[in-house]
Amino acid sequence: MTRPIQLLLRLEGLALLTAALWGYAALGGDWIVFAVALLLPDLAMIAYLRGPKIGAAAYNAAHTTLLPALLLALGLLIDSDLATSAALIWIAHIGMDRALGYGLKRPTGFRSTHLTIAP
Numbered sequence: 555m556t557r558p559i560q561l562l563l564r565l566e567g568l569a570l571l572t573a574a575l576w577g578y579a580a581l582g583g584d585w586i587v588f589a590v591a592l593l594l595p596d597l598a599m600i601a602y603l604r605g606p607k608i609g610a611a612a613y614n615a616a617h618t619t620l621l622p623a624l625l626l627a628l629g630l631l632i633d634s635d636l637a638t639s640a641a642l643i644w645i646a647h648i649g650m651d652r653a654l655g656y657g658l659k660r661p662t663g664f665r666s667t668h669l670t671i672a673p
Contacts, residue, residue, distance in 0.1 A: 560655075563669055567652020570619070574646035583639045591643045592650075602664060610659035617648055617658060 578588060598616035602609030615621070622644035629637030651657075657667030 560669055563657075564653055564655060567649045567654075569649070571646050571649030571653055574642045574649055578639065578642040578646065581635060581638060581642065583635075583642070587639070588643055588646075591640070592647055595644060595647045599664075606663055607661040609664070610661045614658045617651060617656075619645060619648055622648065 595616040598612045599609065601612030622641045625637055626641035626645065628634070629639075629641055652669070655669055657669030660666040660668070
């Protein structure tokens with residue numbers, strides 16, 4: 555990966571974070587709940603105790619936008635503020651991680667991500 559692509563992906567994460575924050579504010583979400591729940595997806599790192607392959611799979615499952623996007627769609631569909639808020643917090647976490655340079659993990663080790671220059 556080249557540095558311009560890495561920068562573009564980090565900016566994409568910042569945009570995701572910004573959109574999730576805006577959505578959460580528009581929903582009238584509780585910012586204390588937001589602050590407490592923001593790091594919950596990182597609990598997936600506990601799976602690294604079972605090895606790098608299992609750890610990477612669990613971390614990636616908690617740090618890809620697919621599941622929170624589905625939860626967001628469901629929350630909007632059934633008009634559930636709880637589901638919508640949870641999805642926006644989860645998306646904000648993923649966007650924050652990407653903006654800070656934390657990417658999806660490779661099974662070769664925790665520091666090897668899709669955002670690193672060398673595999």
